[in-house]
Amino acid sequence: MAQAHTPKFSNPVVTWIDSRLPIFTMLNHEYNEYPMPKNVNYLWAFGAMAGMMLVIMIATGLFLAMQYTANTHMAFESVERIMRDVNFGWLLRYVHANGASMFFIVVFIHLFRGLYYGSYKAPREILWILGVVILLLMMATAFMGYVLPWGQMSFWGATVITNLFSAFPIVGDPIVTWLWGGFSVDNPTLNRFFALHFLLPFVIFAVVILHVAALHISGSNNPLGIDAKGPQDTVPFNPYVTVKDGFAIVVFLILYAAFVFFAPNYLGHPDNYIPANPLVTPAHIVPEWYFLPFYAILRAIPDKLGGVLAMFGAIAVLFVLPWLDTSRVRSCKFRPIYRQFFWVLVLCVLVLGYAGAQPAEGAWLLIARIGTFYYFFHFLVLLPVLGKMERPLPLPVSISEPVLKGGGRVAAGAHAKPMEKA
Amino acid sequence: MAETTHPSGVGAHGAPDGEGTTRRDFLYLATGAVGAVGVAAAAWPFIDSMNPAADTLALASIDVDLAPVAVGQAITVTWRGKPVFIRHRTEKEITEAKEVNLGDLRDPQPDSARVTKPEWLVVIGICTHLGCVPLGQKPTDPKGDYDGYFCPCHGSHYDTSGRIRKGPAPANLPVPQYAFTGDTAIRLG
Amino acid sequence: MRALKTVLLSAAVALGLAGAAHASEGVHIPTQDWPHSGIFGTIDQASAQRGFQVYKEVCAACHSMKLVPIRTLSGIGYNEEQLKAIAAGYEVQAGPNDAGEMFMRPAIPADRFPSPFANDQAARASNNGALPPDLSLMAKARKGGEDYLYAFLTGFREPPDGVTVMDGMYYNEYFPGHQVGMPNILNPDGVTFADGTKATVEQQAHDVATFLTFVAEPHMDARKQMGVKVILFLIVLAGLMYATKRQLWSSVKH
Numbered sequence: 001m002a003q004a005h006t007p008k009f010s011n012p013v014v015t016w017i018d019s020r021l022p023i024f025t026m027l028n029h030e031y032n033e034y035p036m037p038k039n040v041n042y043l044w045a046f047g048a049m050a051g052m053m054l055v056i057m058i059a060t061g062l063f064l065a066m067q068y069t070a071n072t073h074m075a076f077e078s079v080e081r082i083m084r085d086v087n088f089g090w091l092l093r094y095v096h097a098n099g100a101s102m103f104f105i106v107v108f109i110h111l112f113r114g115l116y117y118g119s120y121k122a123p124r125e126i127l128w129i130l131g132v133v134i135l136l137l138m139m140a141t142a143f144m145g146y147v148l149p150w151g152q153m154s155f156w157g158a159t160v161i162t163n164l165f166s167a168f169p170i171v172g173d174p175i176v177t178w179l180w181g182g183f184s185v186d187n188p189t190l191n192r193f194f195a196l197h198f199l200l201p202f203v204i205f206a207v208v209i210l211h212v213a214a215l216h217i218s219g220s221n222n223p224l225g226i227d228a229k230g231p232q233d234t235v236p237f238n239p240y241v242t243v244k245d246g247f248a249i250v251v252f253l254i255l256y257a258a259f260v261f262f263a264p265n266y267l268g269h270p271d272n273y274i275p276a277n278p279l280v281t282p283a284h285i286v287p288e289w290y291f292l293p294f295y296a297i298l299r300a301i302p303d304k305l306g307g308v309l310a311m312f313g314a315i316a317v318l319f320v321l322p323w324l325d326t327s328r329v330r331s332c333k334f335r336p337i338y339r340q341f342f343w344v345l346v347l348c349v350l351v352l353g354y355a356g357a358q359p360a361e362g363a364w365l366l367i368a369r370i371g372t373f374y375y376f377f378h379f380l381v382l383l384p385v386l387g388k389m390e391r392p393l394p395l396p397v398s399i400s401e402p403v404l405k406g407g408g409r410v411a412a413g414a415h416a417k418p419m420e421k422a
Numbered sequence: 423m424a425e426t427t428h429p430s431g432v433g434a435h436g437a438p439d440g441e442g443t444t445r446r447d448f449l450y451l452a453t454g455a456v457g458a459v460g461v462a463a464a465a466w467p468f469i470d471s472m473n474p475a476a477d478t479l480a481l482a483s484i485d486v487d488l489a490p491v492a493v494g495q496a497i498t499v500t501w502r503g504k505p506v507f508i509r510h511r512t513e514k515e516i517t518e519a520k521e522v523n524l525g526d527l528r529d530p531q532p533d534s535a536r537v538t539k540p541e542w543l544v545v546i547g548i549c550t551h552l553g554c555v556p557l558g559q560k561p562t563d564p565k566g567d568y569d570g571y572f573c574p575c576h577g578s579h580y581d582t583s584g585r586i587r588k589g590p591a592p593a594n595l596p597v598p599q600y601a602f603t604g605d606t607a608i609r610l611g
Numbered sequence: 612m613r614a615l616k617t618v619l620l621s622a623a624v625a626l627g628l629a630g631a632a633h634a635s636e637g638v639h640i641p642t643q644d645w646p647h648s649g650i651f652g653t654i655d656q657a658s659a660q661r662g663f664q665v666y667k668e669v670c671a672a673c674h675s676m677k678l679v680p681i682r683t684l685s686g687i688g689y690n691e692e693q694l695k696a697i698a699a700g701y702e703v704q705a706g707p708n709d710a711g712e713m714f715m716r717p718a719i720p721a722d723r724f725p726s727p728f729a730n731d732q733a734a735r736a737s738n739n740g741a742l743p744p745d746l747s748l749m750a751k752a753r754k755g756g757e758d759y760l761y762a763f764l765t766g767f768r769e770p771p772d773g774v775t776v777m778d779g780m781y782y783n784e785y786f787p788g789h790q791v792g793m794p795n796i797l798n799p800d801g802v803t804f805a806d807g808t809k810a811t812v813e814q815q816a817h818d819v820a821t822f823l824t825f826v827a828e829p830h831m832d833a834r835k836q837m838g839v840k841v842i843l844f845l846i847v848l849a850g851l852m853y854a855t856k857r858q859l860w861s862s863v864k865h
Contacts, residue, residue, distance in 0.1 A: 038863055063471050080678050080747070083828070085476040088467035090830045091837070235863055243859055246457075247852035254845045261838020262650050265751060273752035273827075274744075283787070400864075446858050453851040460848060480682050480721035 030216055035234035036241045037222035039399050043117075044220065044241075045248035046110040052249055053103040054208065058201050060096040061145075064089075068148065070194035072187045075150035076275045094264040100142050101267045102256050104290035107135060116342055118330030119221040125322040127214040132318045134207050139291070139315075141200040144193040146288060151272030156285050158185045158193070164298075167308040184278065225331030226395055233399035284359070292356030293349050297375065299360040300368040310372065317379045324379055326387030334393040338386050341378065348374045483611030485603065488542065496559045498547065501610045505547040505555055506598055507571070508608075511582060516540050518569060519583035529593045533583040536597050544608065545584035546598050549573040551591035556580060571595070638785055640755040640762045643817070647824060650839060653832045654825045659687040661804050662822025665815045668802050670746060673738060673793075675726035678747035679826045682720040686829045687822070694720040701725050739779045741792030750820070750827035757820040759785065764816035767795035 009015045009024060018024040036044075067086050069078035082089035111131070114120055120128035147158045162179045166172040181188030219228060228234050235241070259266065267289060271282045287295050294311050301307035317324075332339040348371050355368040474482070484501055488508065491497050496509040511519070519533040520540075537543055549556050551573065557563040558571035558580070566572030566579035568587045573580075578589030585594040600610045646655040663684065666676070681698045689697065698718040703725050706713040718725065726745075728734035735742050744752075753759045762785040770782040770789075780790040797812045804810055825831070 059468065063468050066472065067475075077678065081475070081477065083830075084678070084680075084683070085478075087470040087473055087475060089471060089475070090828070090834060091467050092471055094834075239859060240863065243852065243856045247849065247856045250845055250849040250852050254842055254849065257838060257841050257845060261834055261841065264834070270752050270754050270756075273748040449851070449855050449858055453848075453855045456844075456848050456851055460844060463844075476682075477680065477721070480680065485719070 030212070030237075031242075032236065032238040034216060034237040035228065035231065036220055036237050037228050037233060037399055038235045038240075039224060039233075040220065040222050040241075042244075042248050043109070043113040044222075045245045046106050046113060047215075048245035049106045049249055049252050050103065050110055051208065053099060053106055054201065054204060057096065057099050057103060058205070060092045060099065061198070061201065063092055064096055065198060068194075070148070070191050072150060072190055072276070075148060075190060079149045091260070094260045098256065098259045098264060098267060100145065100288070101290065102252075102259070103138065104142070106252070107138065108290070111135070112346060114221075115345070116332045117221055117223060118225050118325070118327075118332070120322045121325065121330050122322070123218045124214070124221065127211060127218060128322055129319055130207055130211040130214055132315065134204055134211060135318075136315060137200055137204045137207065141197060141204065142288065142290065144197040144200075146272075147190065147193045148197060149272060150190065150276045152274045152276055152280075152282050153269045153272040153285070155185060155276035155278065156281055157287060158189065160285060161287075162189075164308050164311075167305040169305070186278075221330065222399060223331060223333060224396060224399060225329065225333070226399065229398045229400075286357055289353065289357075292354075293352040294356075296352040296356035296368040297372045299356070300365065300372040310376075314375060317376065321379065321383075325383045326385075327383075327390060327392070328387075329392040329395065334395055335390055336393060337390045338383075341382055341386070344374070345378050348378070483609055485607060485609050488606040488608060493541070498559050499610070501598065506610060507543070507545050507547040507559055507584075507595075509543040509559075511541055511543055515569060515582040519543075519581060522581065522583075522585075528586050531583075531585060531594055536583050536585070536594070538600070538602060542608075543582070543584060544597060544600055544610075545595040547571075547595065549575065549578055549591055550586065550593040550595065551576055551578050551589070556595075638787075640759050640785060642758045643761050643820075645757060645821070645824075647821065647831065650835055652835070654687065655821055656688040657806060658818045658821045659825045660689075660822075661806070661808060661814075662818035662820070662825075663687070664804065665797075665802055665819040666746070666822055669796055669815075670819065671724075671727060673727060673734070673743040674746045675728070675734075675743075676724040676746045676826065677726050678723065678745070680721060680723045681718060683826060683829050686832075687825055691720075698722060739792060743793065746823055746826070748827045750824040752827075757824045760820040760823055761816050764797055764819065765813055 009018060014024050064082065067078065067082045067089065069075060079093070082093050084090075086092075114128065114131070143157070143161060147154045162176055162185065165175045165179065168175065177183065179189070180186065181192060222228070269286060274282075286292070294314055297314050298307045298311040301310045327335060327338065329335055332342055351367060352371040352375065355364045355371060358364040360368070482502060484499070486497075486499050486508065488510070491508065491510045493510050494512050496507060498505050498507055500506070509515075516533075522533075524530040524532060533540070536545075547555050547559070552575060554573050554575035556571035556573040556578070558565045564572045564574075566581075566588075568579050568581035570582045570584060570587075571580040572578070573589065573591065576590050578591035579587045580591075580595055581587050583594075584597070586592070598610055600608050603609050646652055646658070666674075681701070682694060684694060684697065685691075698720045701718040701722070701724065702715040703718045703722050704713050705716045708714055728737065731742055750757050750760060755762070763783060766784040766786070768782055768784050770776045774782065774789070776782050776790055780792060781794050782789055783791045797815045799812055800810050802810050802815065808814060828834075
């Protein structure tokens with residue numbers, strides 16, 4: 001990374017360190033000078049919010065781990081001790097438990113922003129794939145974290161989800177036994193889930209660093225989906241974007257705080273305040289809300305293996321998304337037909353989520369099946385076909401241009417080549 | 423970087439008049455200060471969570487009934503995770519403790535400063551040398567050369583007032599904070 | 612700002628859906644007006660103290676509350692002496708003593724409420740095979756929380772025509788499945804409140820539900836009070852951040 005210039009630091013200690021280990025040059029380059037398209041909207045703040053959520057989760061998780069006991073006989077009580085006796089223990093736990101939900105809200109919006117504005121397209125394919133890896137790691141981490149309080153939902157959620165692997169022929173049952181470390185979800189399972197729940201956030205942290213590195217190579221996308229042509233199209237990250245992101249973060253924290261302080265159990269399930277009992281299954285097992293769309297897909301397929309494959313397929317399809325979308329225009333702003341289908345997809349995922357919380361029977365099962373069909377149809381058929389057929393609107397010449405011309409739409413004819421390679 | 427005019431016509435010095443600059447600086451300062459207060463306040467629950475919790479503090483003071491302890495007997499109670507030696511001293515032991523010449527002591531303390539009631543000795547049973555638990559509570563234990571306690575780890579001898587008399591330990595067995603709540607009842611802590 | 616609105620709106624929709632997931636099947640549970648509901652609500656201490664009396668004199672015969680230390684009751688207005696007196700009314704197992712035997716000693720406030728049965732099996736054996744659940748977290752462990760507890764305790768009825776209740780079971784309008792192993796144990800004037808409050812069944816149910824809400828989460832009042840401060844602080848900070856952002860971006864044409 002031969003930079004055009006090395007910044008001069010006024011502090012001699014900083015200069016001394018930087019000439020030996022250029023961390024300050026790097027930080028300055030990545031978080032101070034980094035050129036951000038000046039037309040990005042608040043949806044671009046969700047990356048920063050997700051980063052903040054990861055830090056909050058690691059911090060609260062570390063301090064909770066100092067009080068938690070990963071043993072089937074003591075886990076439930078140790079969590080109650082945190083809630084009742086540890087100084088601010090209730091606060092740490094509610095921040096952590098609700099933080100998982102908040103993290104997923106942020107990441108889902110971040111993901112749909114990427115979908116809407118085509119942030120997964122060249123040259124950002126690896127950036128996107130790393131993002132999907134983070135999502136998968138988050139799901140694994142959240143699932144194992146939910147098991148730790150060792151309530152009824154913890155236990156039965158763990159039982160149901162680990163049993164998914166039994167759907168695979170021949171290797172299925174040995175895999176499940178291996179996951180459990182026994183013949184049912186028990187103390188060895190709880191112990192390993194705790195170990196992995198502690199480890200995975202740091203793996204996520206490492207992938208986030210790669211995610212940001214990949215972002216800073218290709219530069220941020222923007223609502224127009226066209227590349228920044230030069231300094232006239234961008235603002236330096238600091239202070240413009242830091243302050244803007246900071247404002248968005250504080251607004252988001254208000255929502256977060258409202259849950260933590262006034263409805264801390266709203267997103268949880270009452271059954272998880274009943275200690276785990278391997279002999280009694282709760283009447284109605286529901287995963288946490290962020291898994292509901294996937295849970296609906298699982299149950300929509302009337303075949304055990306098929307359901308499991310469809311559920312994993314729903315994530316796997318995101319990995320190949322950059323190659324499924326054949327359109328050369330990034331932003332939905334300029335794709336009048338696809339834009340409609342984007343909102344259909346959003347609706348589809350919400351409906352799937354709702355269906356996932358209902359008993360898998362009758363009308364809800366039918367709705368879940370329609371939703372599942374559309375989900376895969378959208379990615380596997382619609383995106384490749386529509387990209388070829390749709391006639392995009394003319395793209396603006398540059399980010400600055402529509403602004404300089406008074407904010408109106410760019411006159412027809414004045415258009416750049418779609419998706420020029422920078 | 424940000425302080426200089428950016429090529430896109432972006433300048434931090436947007437408002438050319440001085441008044442705008444002052445207002446802007448004040449705004450930045452206020453935002454930064456309030457944000458810093460928020461971060462500092464948020465750090466406290468994390469730090470405080472590592473302090474003793476309510477269940478630990480609830481046992482920070484315990485009541486001990488001394489009535490069943492006959493003269494010459496001793497009991498050991500656990501208080502704040504440490505052994506506390508309570509000995510119902512005999513007349514002989516009390517006399518021994520009182521008649522010591524303070525000048526002979528490594529850590530001079532009169533017996534009267536170490537007990538509330540002469541017949542009851544209450545000390546924390548942790549050797550001041552390297553933290554072993556001395557012997558001398560049970561009738562069969564060696565009591566050392568001074569009829570008090572003997573630490574088997576490195577051979578420290580304590581007298582009937584728990585004072586160090588011989589061996590490597592630098593100080594007397596510490597007296598915990600306690601008070602009599604009745605004739606034969608004390609509260610530790 | 613439009614984007615921000617979209618974002619908040621979609622978050623609200625998502626959360627609404629998540630919440631809708633809760634409001635599925637089951638009997639409708641009427642909601643009560645609790646002094647502790649709402650963001651400024653606090654536990655009614657007098658009611659919780661009466662509720663403790665109901666717990667002690669009625670519920671505790673069968674139900675444990677084993678996660679709750681007696682000292683927790685300082686949160687509903689008992690002072691140290693009162694707590695000691697309450698604790699002295701219980702015996703807890705201690706030991707082993709020098710003879711290697713377990714023995715009973717009077718409880719101290721640091722002890723947890725002792726359970727009426729030695730273990731779950733003993734509890735089942737004494738209750739016709741049914742296990743009376745632990746009450747430590749009951750207000751958080753049932754859908755509807757304290758509203759459900761009140762509805763349940765006042766919901767014992769004669770079974771409607773055509774419904775046969777199994778032997779040893781009782782009909783309750785609000786219990787899932789309507790058949791419950793617990794009989795209607797609240798009777799008018801079944802307890803005598805020291806403060807002169809008339810002990811109707813509704814009053815007892817209300818008070819014990821308040822008490823169980825308190826023991827399920829002793830820090831609820833502190834939590835809400837902190838929440839108000841935190842959110843006011845964040846609103847001020849958001850205002851300042853927005854002003855700073857406006858100021859900063861005012862010269863950027865975008």
